[in-house]
Amino acid sequence: MKIKKIMGIAKDTLNFILEASRSTHPNEFVGLLQTEKEVIANIILLPGTISSNTSAVIRLEMLPMDLYSVGSVHSHPTQNKTPSLADLRMFSKKGDYHIIACYPYDEQSWACYDRLGNRRDIKVLNIKFDENEELLW
Numbered sequence: 661m662k663i664k665k666i667m668g669i670a671k672d673t674l675n676f677i678l679e680a681s682r683s684t685h686p687n688e689f690v691g692l693l694q695t696e697k698e699v700i701a702n703i704i705l706l707p708g709t710i711s712s713n714t715s716a717v718i719r720l721e722m723l724p725m726d727l728y729s730v731g732s733v734h735s736h737p738t739q740n741k742t743p744s745l746a747d748l749r750m751f752s753k754k755g756d757y758h759i760i761a762c763y764p765y766d767e768q769s770w771a772c773y774d775r776l777g778n779r780r781d782i783k784v785l786n787i788k789f790d791e792n793e794e795l796l797w
């Protein structure tokens with residue numbers, strides 16, 4: 661699969677992730693990341709996602725074959741944002757950008773990893789997409 665270059669994540673999208681993680685706590689929130697104009701801007705919540713307070717599993721077999729995604733996002737109900745072994749297995753299957761948000765789900769409590777589980781820095785971009793999907797700075 662071709663690895664797409666990403667400029668960063670839209671601030672609104674990051675806020676959505678943190679809000680969803682907060683409201684799902686102590687269970688885990690799981691979704692997939694989609695981009696618009698090279699910016700992570702959409703979260704797809706998956707039907708059939710198994711969520712519990714010990715692990716969250718993305719059921720890749722539930723995905724439509726043509727669904728494009730650059731990676732995944734999920735939350736940890738603890739202050740540990742390090743990927744688990746199960747996370748690393750999942751990371752290697754889909755995309756190259758994987759976000760973990762951890763308790764207490766504030767602006768510092770998240771990290772992004774590549775498909776091997778190495779930390780990668782992505783910028784938080786204060787941009788909005790209008791109805792015509794134009795990029796507005």
Ligand SMILES: [Zn+2]
Pocket residue numbers: 734735736743744747760
């Ligand atoms: Zn995890």
